[in-house]
Structure formats: structure tokens, C-alpha cells
Amino acid sequence: MSSAGFTSPFGANTNPFGSGRVDSGPGPMHRVVEEDENDAVTSPTTPSFGLTNAGGGSVFQGPFGGDATSDAPPSGLRSPLNPETYPAQYNFGRRTSVSAESLKPVADTYDNWTPPVHPKSQEQIERLKEAMSGNFLFSHLDEEQTSQVLGALVEKPIPTKGIKVITQGDPGDFFYVVEKGSFDIYVNSKGSLQPGPDGMGQKVDTISAGGSFGELALMYNAPRAATVISAEPQCTLWALDRMTFRRILMESTFARRRMYESFLEEVPLLSSLTPYERSKIADALKSQKFPAGHTIIREGDPGHSFFLLELGEAVAYRSGNDTPVKHYHKGDFFGELALLNDAPRAASVVSKTEVKVATLGKSAFQRLLGPVEGIMRRTKYVGVKSGVEDTDPLHVPGA
Amino acid sequence: MAATVAPSQSLLSGGGGLHPLQAQGLHAAQHQSQQQLHQQHHQSQQQSGSDGESFDLTSRKLTLDDFVRVRTLGTGTFARVVLVRPSHGTEAERSKVYALKILRKTEVIKLKQIDHVRHEREILADVSGHPFITSLVASFSDHDFLYLLLDYIPGGELFSYLRKFRRFDEDMARFYAAEIVLVLEYLHEQQGGIAYRDMKPENLLLDAEGHIKLVDFGFAKRLGNNDNDHPVETYTLCGTPEYLAPEVIHNKGHTTAVDWWALGILIYEFLTGYPPFWHQNPIEIYKQIVEKPVIFPHDPPISDAAKDIIRQLCTVDRSRRLGNISGGAARVKAHPFFEGVDWEAVAQKRYRGPIIPPIRYPGDAQCFDVYPEDDVNKEEYTSDLESRYDEYFKDF
Ligand SMILES: Nc1ncnc2c1ncn2[C@@H]1O[C@H](COP(=O)(O)OP(=O)(O)O)[C@@H](O)[C@H]1O
Numbered sequence: 037m038s039s040a041g042f043t044s045p046f047g048a049n050t051n052p053f054g055s056g057r058v059d060s061g062p063g064p065m066h067r068v069v070e071e072d073e074n075d076a077v078t079s080p081t082t083p084s085f086g087l088t089n090a091g092g093g094s095v096f097q098g099p100f101g102g103d104a105t106s107d108a109p110p111s112g113l114r115s116p117l118n119p120e121t122y123p124a125q126y127n128f129g130r131r132t133s134v135s136a137e138s139l140k141p142v143a144d145t146y147d148n149w150t151p152p153v154h155p156k157s158q159e160q161i162e163r164l165k166e167a168m169s170g171n172f173l174f175s176h177l178d179e180e181q182t183s184q185v186l187g188a189l190v191e192k193p194i195p196t197k198g199i200k201v202i203t204q205g206d207p208g209d210f211f212y213v214v215e216k217g218s219f220d221i222y223v224n225s226k227g228s229l230q231p232g233p234d235g236m237g238q239k240v241d242t243i244s245a246g247g248s249f250g251e252l253a254l255m256y257n258a259p260r261a262a263t264v265i266s267a268e269p270q271c272t273l274w275a276l277d278r279m280t281f282r283r284i285l286m287e288s289t290f291a292r293r294r295m296y297e298s299f300l301e302e303v304p305l306l307s308s309l310t311p312y313e314r315s316k317i318a319d320a321l322k323s324q325k326f327p328a329g330h331t332i333i334r335e336g337d338p339g340h341s342f343f344l345l346e347l348g349e350a351v352a353y354r355s356g357n358d359t360p361v362k363h364y365h366k367g368d369f370f371g372e373l374a375l376l377n378d379a380p381r382a383a384s385v386v387s388k389t390e391v392k393v394a395t396l397g398k399s400a401f402q403r404l405l406g407p408v409e410g411i412m413r414r415t416k417y418v419g420v421k422s423g424v425e426d427t428d429p430l431h432v433p434g435a
Numbered sequence: 436m437a438a439t440v441a442p443s444q445s446l447l448s449g450g451g452g453l454h455p456l457q458a459q460g461l462h463a464a465q466h467q468s469q470q471q472l473h474q475q476h477h478q479s480q481q482q483s484g485s486d487g488e489s490f491d492l493t494s495r496k497l498t499l500d501d502f503v504r505v506r507t508l509g510t511g512t513f514a515r516v517v518l519v520r521p522s523h524g525t526e527a528e529r530s531k532v533y534a535l536k537i538l539r540k541t542e543v544i545k546l547k548q549i550d551h552v553r554h555e556r557e558i559l560a561d562v563s564g565h566p567f568i569t570s571l572v573a574s575f576s577d578h579d580f581l582y583l584l585l586d587y588i589p590g591g592e593l594f595s596y597l598r599k600f601r602r603f604d605e606d607m608a609r610f611y612a613a614e615i616v617l618v619l620e621y622l623h624e625q626q627g628g629i630a631y632r633d634m635k636p637e638n639l640l641l642d643a644e645g646h647i648k649l650v651d652f653g654f655a656k657r658l659g660n661n662d663n664d665h666p667v668e669t670y671t672l673c674g675t676p677e678y679l680a681p682e683v684i685h686n687k688g689h690t691t692a693v694d695w696w697a698l699g700i701l702i703y704e705f706l707t708g709y710p711p712f713w714h715q716n717p718i719e720i721y722k723q724i725v726e727k728p729v730i731f732p733h734d735p736p737i738s739d740a741a742k743d744i745i746r747q748l749c750t751v752d753r754s755r756r757l758g759n760i761s762g763g764a765a766r767v768k769a770h771p772f773f774e775g776v777d778w779e780a781v782a783q784k785r786y787r788g789p790i791i792p793p794i795r796y797p798g799d800a801q802c803f804d805v806y807p808e809d810d811v812n813k814e815e816y817t818s819d820l821e822s823r824y825d826e827y828f829k830d831f
């Protein structure tokens with residue numbers, strides 16, 4: 037473990053923190069600790085143990101330069117921030133962790149959970165969709181998740197003026213959309229509702245029909261940042277609780293991943309993937325929908341991606357032949373040779389019904405797992421290729 | 436001043452769930468009487484004179500009475516960590532110090548962290564001994580609390596140094612990032628897929644030589660990476676707002692890839708002094724994380740290699756995220772930002788730490804901030820709660 041000739045990439049010899057080399061010489065620049073001459077404070081069993089400025093505090097000069105007294109903690113020594121290069125509003129304090137209740141997919145826990153459905157008129161659904169469309173927590177949802185979330189919103193009549201729907205400082209479990217009426221938002225600078233007439237603090241905003249509030253509660257249980265109170269009689273809210281929202285997202289994601297994984301297990305070319313690798317691929321698959329009669333891949337085109345048929349039916353044709361050479365059903369796959377090379381597609385695949393496919397490009401595959409050839413070489417690779425030739429019309433015979 | 440003077444109270448638990456800190460509130464001046472008080476409860480014990488009977492911490496189940504509290508080192512969201520030393524044993528044994536992480540059962544239950552504390556203990560036990568991870572010495576519990584006895588890491592939080600220096604230059608950032616890469620490689624690839632899930636400067640401590648020690652495995656979870664019964668992805672939202680990966684916010688099921696995202700945020704914060712996505716309102720942070728690219732300030736200037744590694748780690752698409760793509764941690768190590776780094780030397784701690792913490796003696800706690808010694812919440816752990824939940828804590 038000789039350090040001779042060992043140059044440091046952490047600043048080589050110009051390292052401002054002293055030599056980056058391994059040596060036992062005197063400490064680098066930041067070591068501003070004075071040698072401790074006072075034996076009395078070198079042992080944790082001495083009476084002064086734990087008292088940081090034992091003996092008047094002068095034996096020690098601050099670790100962080102200058103005026104550091106040992107009473108002051110490191111972060112209490114912060115110099116004023118340079119407004120040029122620091123966001124003045126950033127809170128430089130310690131950040132606490134957040135956590136929602138732990139969630140396990142139904143398939144793991146064997147309980148029977150289905151999302152609650154509270155009936156709504158088409159018109160109400162449209163209004164809710166509109167109200168939620170601008171919210172980033174909803175905008176990435178797929179159709180199924182969206183309709184489950186819309187179904188789960190439950191109506192909350194607020195009959196009179198002055199009802200506190202949420203209270204600043206209280207734990208939050210619900211997100212609300214305003215269907216009818218309006219609500220005032222108050223913030224008390226103390227961080228929570230205080231007793232007394234002005235306990236709600238300053239009025240900062242009013243939310244009317246189509247607006248929403250309380251979305252943080254959909255992520256985890258955080259204290260409410262404001263008090264929200266009805267501003268008129270006969271208001272109506274739609275409410276969604278965190279557990280329902282997160283379970284809807286989780287269950288559908290989980291179900292789709294497991295479906296992809298089981299589809300992928302059937303692909304001979306990928307038979308040597310470990311479950312972990314299959315899961316990585318499942319994670320990267322992108323879902324696409326096509327109407328009936330759509331040419332998903334075209335004979336002669338270079339092949340870049342492979343497809344799993346999630347829903348619907350498709351057929352393969354070869355040029356000059358009107359009768360399909362193969363039928364595909366849910367769980368079937370095609371075009372997987374594209375993962376191996378860029379050879380032109382040997383057939384066209386056309387959707388027979390509306391279809392949903394999951395697709396993955398060769399580049400994404402390789403980014404995640406490296407070249408397919410390498411993966412195939414891993415095991416003894418029995419008869420996979422000929423199997424593909426037999427069953428996949430996309431394979432160019434003799435190519 | 437670190438320690439508060441608490442009235443002498445019974446050291447026995449059961450007094451309506453007094454916090455042990457309060458019970459043992461120890462001030463140097465009180466030291467003597469506390470010791471005496473202590474011994475009344477330990478008639479059988481040897482005098483803690485010059486050399487008491489040997490006390491092997493691993494030989495039996497510990498209790499709080501085996502320790503004397505010095506002061507609080509940190510309070511997180513769920514726990515209080517206290518500097519302690521053994522209350523008896525030989526002189527050599529009593530001169531040792533440890534960090535005791537104390538979790539109140541009622542808080543664990545209320546904050547729905549039962550699974551998490553169980554994972555914390557299990558995983559910490561599995562990964563103890565790694566050069567850049569705090570070692571778990573023992574765990575135990577009493578009526579109201581769970582305890583994790585940890586090696587004391589005296590250098591304090593990297594957070595404190597970062598805020599003090601405002602930002603690190605690239606050499607410093609590279610040094611810490613390199614050690615963290617090795618920790619992540621170990622957790623993800625050599626420990627069967629452990630996701631750490633709470634990377635941030637507050638959870639990175641410096642040891643006496645200025646090397647990294649990762650603490651707080653409160654959110655760590657063992658995910659599978661092979662044929663075993665562990666799921667590969669997990670769905671519980673946890674972490675620290677500024678450091679959450681987009682897939683966690685979207686509840687898409689997340690994997691060890693979240694730690695690589697967080698590493699990108701961490702390097703950014705090292706170099707600029709603040710994280711790339713921030714706002715007073717957490718919802719705005721989350722919106723930025725999922726919708727905005729990382730933007731770099733003009734000042735301080737950041738090298739192209741540093742910008743590139745941050746962008747590659749903070750890639751929303753996990754099929755493109757460095758660390759998660761083929762090659763795993765090896766690809767991170769091979770990134771130009773780490774050019775010239777001898778990874779063997781990093782692993783063997785042969786590089787000198789850029790900050791050498793000012794530690795005057797083994798139990799010196801001056802590198803830590805001072806915290807109030809009293810708990811805010813002291814809810815009673817009722818017999819009803821006990822009958823419902825205590826079985827979950829039996830491993831402690
Ligand atoms: N082994 C240790 N040695 C010294 N200080 C520690 C140790 N473990 C934790 N701490 C301090 O206590 C703080 C809180 O501990 P942590 O485990 O992060 O609790 P929480 O889960 O509540 O965040 C840390 O940020 C650190 O300052």
C-alpha cells in the first residue's frame with residue numbers, strides 16, 4: 037500500500053485541502069485544531085467530558101476558521117450568504133424526511149382491494165377532469181388510472197358558510213376539488229391555527245368552483261399549510277384520500293409490470309434474463325395504442341424496436357400474399373429480432389382490432405442490459421434461434 | 436451548552452413513558468450523583484471504581500441502565516441520537532463512547548414507521564462493518580423505546596460543513612461523491628439490492644479522519660435483484676423532498692435507481708450550496724422535479740464533467756439514468772468526473788479527507804449542533820398499544 041507515485045485526482049498536488057497523498061504528515065489546511073495540551077479533556081471519562089468549552093474554552097480555536105467558539109455548532113457559524121450566488125429565500129436548515137404509510141400491492145398481501153366507485157354524471161366527470169388536468173400529480177396518469185381516480189372522488193356537501201374544511205397545522209389526508217361555491221384560504225404565520233378571533237391569520241386567497249386544494253396530502257401526511265373555510269352556504273366538494281390515490285397508482289402499475297414480466301418470460305430470445313433484468317425491461321416498456329387496421333411494423337423497414345401485444349389482435353403479412361402468415365393474441369410478441377440487429381422487417385404486422393402494445397427500442401434495451409448477443413451467450417442457448425425462425429415470420433429466411 | 440439539568444428521576448422506565456433522556460439528564464456537575472443513583476439500581480454491580488467487572492456489550496441483552504448519557508447529537512424526524520458511554524465495566528470499557536439512536540414506540544406507531552424501523556435494524560446488522568457505513572453494535576428495547584447502539588462517528592454531519600463552507604469545490608465534492616459511489620455499489624450490487632432512499636448531507640457523517648460514514652438506514656429496504664422472494668420495486672413514498680426521484684413522486688414503483696438520482700442532487704448541492712429543485716412549498720418542489728431539467732448557475736462555474744454526471748444521474752427516464760443502466764456503479768466510476776480516481780485507494784481510505792474534523796478526544800461532540808434535550812411528544816404507550824404492536828418490536 038505504498039503511496040509512492042500516487043497522485044490524487046482530488047486536486048492532485050494543487051489540492052487546496054492539503055496533499056491528496058497518503059501520508060502521515062501534518063494535517064491539511066482545514067485541520068485548524070490545535071494540539072491539545074490539556075490532558076484533562078482527552079478522556080471521555082473525565083468530569084469535563086461533554087462540556088465543549090471546558091476550562092474557559094480558550095484551548096481550542098474553531099475548526100472552521102476565525103472566531104469559532106466551541107459552543108457554536110458548525111452550522112451556526114455560517115457566514116452571511118452572498119446574495120449574488122445564493123438564493124436568498126432558500127431555507128438552509130436541516131431537512132426532515134417524509135414518509136407515507138407503507139403500501140404493498142394486493143398480490144403481495146392477499147387482501148381484496150378494489151378502488152371505491154362513487155357514481156357521477158358525465159357532466160360532473162368532465163368538470164372534474166378539467167379541474168384536475170393542470171395538476172402534475174394527475175397529468176401523467178393513463179386512462180385507466182384516471183377513470184379510477186375520478187370514480188373514487190367522493191362528494192362532500194358543505195351546507196353552511198364558515199365550515200373549516202382543513203385546519204392549518206393538522207395532519208392532512210384528503211385532496212379536494214371545488215364543485216360548487218367558494219372557499220377562503222388563511223395562513224397564520226405561526227404555522228398553525230391559533231385560538232382567538234384572528235387565529236386563522238391572513239386571508240391569502242379564495243378558491244371557487246373548478247379550483248382544488250390540499251394536494252400534498254396525496255403524497256404523505258404533512259401538516260396542512262393553511263386553513264380553508266367555506267365562504268358561502270351550500271358548497272360542494274369532491275374529496276380523494278391519499279391511501280386510495282396511492283393504491284390506485286400502485287395496483288395498476290404493479291399489475292402491468294407483472295404482466296409485462298410474464299410476457300417477457302415467454303420470449304425465447306430473452307429466456308436467460310434474470311428476474312431482476314426482466315423487471316428492468318418491464319420498467320422501461322412503453323405502452324402504445326393503435327386503432328384497427330394500423331400497420332405497426334412494415335416489411336422492409338429497418339427494425340428498431342420489439343413489441344408485446346397487451347390487448348387486441350394483430351396479423352402478419354408478407355408482400356405478395358394476402359393471407360396472413362401469423363396471428364397474434366394477447367401476450368404474443370413480435371419484432372424481437374430488432375434487439376439483435378437492424379435487419380429489415382421480414383413481414384408487416386397490422387392490427388386487426390384496436391390494440392395496445394408495449395414496446396422497447398433496441399437502444400433502450402442495450403442501455404439497460406447491454407447487447408442481446410451477450411445475454412444469449414450466457415447460457416448454453418439451446419435451439420432458441422431456430423425456434424424463432426420457425427415461429428417468427430419477421431425473421432428473414434436465410435439472413 | 437449541551438446538557439440540560441434535569442431533575443433526578445427514577446431511571447426505571449414505566450413512569451408514564453418518561454423519555455430516557457429526561458430520566459438520565461446528565462450534566463457534568465451532576466455526574467457524581469447520577470453515578471450514585473445509578474448504582475442504587477445496580478446493587479449487584481461492581482463499584483465503578485478504578486476497574487469494575489468487565490462489561491461485554493455483546494454478551495447479553497442491554498438496558499438503558501448500562502449507559503450514561505452525555506448529550507444529544509441529532510434529532511431527525513423519527514428519532515433522537517444521543518452520545519453515551521457504558522455506565523460500568525473496566526476503565527477501558529467505560530472510556531468508550533457510542534451513539535444511541537432512540538425511537539419512541541408511540542411515535543413509530545403514529546408515524547407508521549413500524550416496517551421501516553424493523554428494516555433499519557435488520558439491514559444495519561447486515562451491512563455493519565463496511566468502511567463507509569456506521570456499525571450497529573447492538574439493539575434493545577424497553578417499555579417505551581427502541582434503541583440502536585451505534586459506533587459514534589465524531590466528525591459531525593457533512594451538512595454542517597457544507598453550510599459552513601457554503602459550497603465545496605470540485606475536488607472536495609469528488610472525494611465525498613467517490614466514497615458514496617462505493618457505498619451505493621456495495622448496497623445495490625453486493626448486498627442483493629438494498630435501496631438506501633434517504634441520501635442527503637444530513638445523513639452523511641465524517642469520521643475522525645474525514646471519511647464518509649453513512650448513517651440513518653431508517654428507509655433502507657432490501658429489494659430483490661435475483662431469484663428470491665423480495666420484490667424488485669417498492670411503492671412506499673419516503674425520502675427527503677428535495678432529494679426525491681420523479682418515480683417516487685409518481686408512485687410508479689421505485690428501485691435502487693432512486694439513490695443514483697439522489698447522488699446527482701447531492702453533487703449539485705455540494706457544488707452550488709443548494710439543491711437544484713427548491714421552493715418553500717413542497718408541492719412546487721415536486722412539480723419541478725418531474726417537469727424541469729436541472730439548471731446550473733453561472734456562478735460558481737461548474738465543469739462540464741460535473742454538469743454531465745449530474746444530468747446523467749438526474750435523468751427522469753430510468754432506462755437512461757447513470758447507475759441504473761447497464762454496467763451499474765462501474766459506469767458511474769468510469770464517468771469523466773471521476774477521471775484519475777484510483778478506486779482501490781478510495782476503498783482503502785488512502786486518500787486524505789479534505790476536511791479533518793477538529794476532534795480533541797474520543798468522546799468530543801463539538802462537531803455536532805446542540806439540541807434541546809427534551810422530547811416534545813410524550814404520548815403514553817398504553818397496554819392496548821402494547822398488546823397490539825409489541826410483537827413487531829420483538830427483534831429489538
Ligand atoms: N452513529 C452516529 N454517530 C454520531 N452521530 C450520529 C450517529 N447516528 C446519527 N447521528 C446524528 O443524529 C442525527 C439523526 O440520526 P438519524 O439516524 O438520521 O435519525 P432520523 O431517522 O431521525 O433522521 C444524524 O443526522 C446525525 O447527526
Ligand SMILES: [Mg+2]
Nearest residue numbers: 511637638651
Ligand atoms: Mg436522518
